[in-house]
Amino acid sequence: xxxxxxxxxxxxxxxxxxxxxxxxxxxxxxxxxxxxxxxxxxxxxxxxxxxxxxxxxxxxxxxxxxxxxxxxxxxxxxxxxxx
Numbered sequence: 001x002x003x004x005x006x007x008x009x010x011x012x013x014x015x016x017x018x019x020x021x022x023x024x025x026x027x028x029x030x031x032x033x034x035x036x037x038x039x040x041x042x043x044x045x046x047x048x049x050x051x052x053x054x055x056x057x058x059x060x061x062x063x064x065x066x067x068x069x070x071x072x073x074x075x076x077x078x079x080x081x082x083x
Contacts, residue, residue: 009067015036018034
């Protein structure tokens with residue numbers, strides 16, 4: 001640990017946290033951790049053909065429910081499978 005985070009159990013503005021396989025770009029096919037944050041203030045267009053797939057993270061922003069410890073757990077899952 002680098003000591004930059006003071007409280008690893010503090011809730012962060014994250015509404016989704018899960019492992020997945022990257023499906024685009026130069027890392028396609030590699031395991032990854034997806035972290036979807038909440039509190040976006042851009043208010044992008046969400047309708048048919050819109051460019052934001054996360055309307056619930058801005059218009060109806062929820063209180064974050066994940067911590068740094070939760071992110072570390074997801075990373076450990078990925079590291080386990082990369083060996």
